[in-house]
Amino acid sequence: MQNKKKHPDIKEILLLEKVxxxxxxxxxxxxxxxxxxxxxxxxxILKGSVVFLCDLIRQLEIPVVLDFxxxxxxxxxxxxxxxxxxxxxxRESIVGRDVLIxxxxxxxGLTLSYLKRNLMTRKPSSLKICVLLDKKACRKIEIxxxxxxxVIPNKFCVGYGLDYNQFYxxxxxxxxxxxxxxxxxxxxx
Numbered sequence: 001m002q003n004k005k006k007h008p009d010i011k012e013i014l015l016l017e018k019v020x021x022x023x024x025x026x027x028x029x030x031x032x033x034x035x036x037x038x039x040x041x042x043x044x045i046l047k048g049s050v051v052f053l054c055d056l057i058r059q060l061e062i063p064v065v066l067d068f069x070x071x072x073x074x075x076x077x078x079x080x081x082x083x084x085x086x087x088x089x090x091r092e093s094i095v096g097r098d099v100l101i102x103x104x105x106x107x108x109g110l111t112l113s114y115l116k117r118n119l120m121t122r123k124p125s126s127l128k129i130c131v132l133l134d135k136k137a138c139r140k141i142e143i144x145x146x147x148x149x150x151v152i153p154n155k156f157c158v159g160y161g162l163d164y165n166q167f168y169x170x171x172x173x174x175x176x177x178x179x180x181x182x183x184x185x186x187x188x189x
Contacts, residue, residue: 007168009103010158010175015150018170020132020160021055023149027130029061030147031100039063040098043090045115046070048104051169053162056102072113084114099124104161107154109141114173116143133157133174156182156187 008015042064044053058063070088099119104110112129119127130147137154156179158164159171167185168175 007171007175009178009181012142013173013175014152014155014157015160017160017176020149020174025050025057025130027058027147027149028056031056031130032061035062035098035100036145039065040100041065041067041092041094042100042102044068044102044118045104045111047086047165047166047169049102049132049160052095052104053102055129055151065092069115071115073108075151086110086118094119094122094124095144096123096125098126099126099128101129103131105135105157106131106143106145107135107138108149109139110142112145113141113143130159133162138141 009068015153039062042053042057044050044066046068048068053066053104057066067090068088069086069090070138071084071086073084098147099120101112102114106129112131120139128146131145133138134145134151135154136151152174154166155176157174158168158177159174161169162174163169168177
């Protein structure tokens, strides 16, 4: 898949597949060290973080439990609405457990702040956050990210799980979507 051509809707490739894989391996090494002797629950935030989660857990050498949550703050738009909605809750109890939230991207911080507050009410032993992409220029709420892959510019990115209207997740790289794609209402992809 390394030779997959740039999609015609992509303005530029921000992070190549091999660069992403190297960073995921580095993050896994740190998580392995920090959670040695523990069995954390990894809570993947659907749908964008699934590709990242799959690559990450294949690099982990510690036993983990997987669970999932789905939240929305975009509602099909290219910018966060600022309103976070819980669409699907996790199934595992996290009382007294070490929890690691796995997220594809943090921008405003609103979604992760909401999730952190929500999960802390469930009395975990510890709660940390791992994100692949950190768009610091968009931050509205400061939130501590314990494991971060890349700091990226304020550009609309897709690929490697990130989407626009549910498309482009399959791209093996992270690319910047052409503005005319997300500015054109009801465009067929």
